Structure formats: C-alpha cells, structure tokens
Amino acid sequence: MIAFMGLFESKPLLATVLGRAFRCLVCDHAWFRPREVKLNSTGAELFGLAWANASALGLVCDECGYVHEFAGRNRPQLWNEKQGYPEGAE
Ligand SMILES: [Zn+2]
Numbered sequence: 001m002i003a004f005m006g007l008f009e010s011k012p013l014l015a016t017v018l019g020r021a022f023r024c025l026v027c028d029h030a031w032f033r034p035r036e037v038k039l040n041s042t043g044a045e046l047f048g049l050a051w052a053n054a055s056a057l058g059l060v061c062d063e064c065g066y067v068h069e070f071a072g073r074n075r076p077q078l079w080n081e082k083q084g085y086p087e088g089a090e
Pocket of ligand 1 (some may be wrong): 061063064
C-alpha cells in the first residue's frame with residue numbers, strides 16, 4: 001500500500017474534479033482508493049507533463065478497479081464517508 005500525501009484511508013473515498021462529483025468512467029461507481037502513480041520521464045515528456053513533477057494521482061475504482069489518472073494542476077479532491085460531497089458537487 002502506498003500512502004498518498006496523508007490522504008490514504010482504508011475505506012474508499014468520494015472524489016470531486018473541478019468541483020464536480022466524479023464517477024467511474026466504466027461502472028459509474030462513486031468510491032475510489034487514491035494511489036500515487038509515478039510517471040517515468042519518458043512518459044512525462046511524451047504527454048508534455050515534465051512540469052507535473054513526474055507523478056499523477058490515480059483513483060482506483062473500488063468496484064471495477066479501473067484506474068483514473070490525473071496529472072494536471074487541478075488534482076481531484078477526496079472526501080470520506082463522513083464528509084460526503086461538498087455542497088453543489090452532486
Ligand atoms: Zn468502476
């Protein structure tokens with residue numbers, strides 16, 4: 001297991017991207033497990049992401065396991081079950 005900037009929790013988390021509720025692209029599930037994904041320098045250059053510090057945030061769908069990768073400046077925000085989505089995100 002990899003801790004991601006203190007965000008790691010044993011339970012899956014809700015995610016918002018640019019303030020909007022994010023759901024799995026495959027199965028529409030709302031719960032994800034965060035992972036830090038290392039991009040090798042070749043990949044980072046390939047995608048023009050050398051500025052992104054060669055790491056991405058991976059959100060692993062807790063239902064189907066699909067990994068969504070975010071390498072931009074606006075990283076997804078994560079919310080635990082107690083917090084729920086922020087107002088206006090659903
Ligand atoms: Zn899924």
